[in-house]
Amino acid sequence: xxxxxxxxxxxxxxxxxxxxxxxxxxxxxxxxxxxxxxxxxxxxxxxxxxxxxxxxxxxxxxxxxxxxxxxxxxxxxxxxxxxxxxxxxxxxxxxxxxxxxxxxxxxxxxxx
Amino acid sequence: xxxxxxxxxxxxxxxxxxxxxxxxxxxxxxxxxxxxxxxxxxxxxxxxxxxxxxxxxxxxxxxxxxxxxxxxxxxxxxxxxxxxxxxxxxxxxxxxxxxxxxxxxxxxxxxx
Numbered sequence: 001x002x003x004x005x006x007x008x009x010x011x012x013x014x015x016x017x018x019x020x021x022x023x024x025x026x027x028x029x030x031x032x033x034x035x036x037x038x039x040x041x042x043x044x045x046x047x048x049x050x051x052x053x054x055x056x057x058x059x060x061x062x063x064x065x066x067x068x069x070x071x072x073x074x075x076x077x078x079x080x081x082x083x084x085x086x087x088x089x090x091x092x093x094x095x096x097x098x099x100x101x102x103x104x105x106x107x108x109x110x111x112x
Numbered sequence: 113x114x115x116x117x118x119x120x121x122x123x124x125x126x127x128x129x130x131x132x133x134x135x136x137x138x139x140x141x142x143x144x145x146x147x148x149x150x151x152x153x154x155x156x157x158x159x160x161x162x163x164x165x166x167x168x169x170x171x172x173x174x175x176x177x178x179x180x181x182x183x184x185x186x187x188x189x190x191x192x193x194x195x196x197x198x199x200x201x202x203x204x205x206x207x208x209x210x211x212x213x214x215x216x217x218x219x220x221x222x223x224x
Binding site: 097 | 144154200211214217
């Protein structure tokens, strides 16, 4: 069966520090991968999605970047965190674009 | 523009009563519709989907959803609510470009 791992679960970082959040999927190959941000337990904002290694689409301009160095690994990064980067970050995968998405447990990021 | 709307921020229901969480959509072509549930500090979990066929779709945890083409709605229902059903519920729609758009979420609260 397929599983998705996302870590860390919580993270507290000072303003201006770098960020690296990692997501890996097991049990499937060539998944579509997604990074979302959820503010205050409400709606989801799609940040990035990837249909293959090295292929990243950015949905909104921001202080963050994403990379996909391996087929089942998706990394969310920032060189310098802003206060506004605080939130709940969710990674997800799907077999195909527009298909059911399966979510990781999320990372709660607090930038202080 | 293609969109999905959840008109209620919060729904309150007594345990044992039926519940309905509303969703309306606007897409080009045939709609692909989804419901997800999110428990506190967790990722979203897929509940059910509609692609084609019967207008009443059955999903996990006793939930079902009714597709109504004329009203462009896909309301989530359960005949008898449980306290454990308390969570945040998201409706989602697949656009003609095969992107998934999530609604803003409805917080369901079941009182004992």
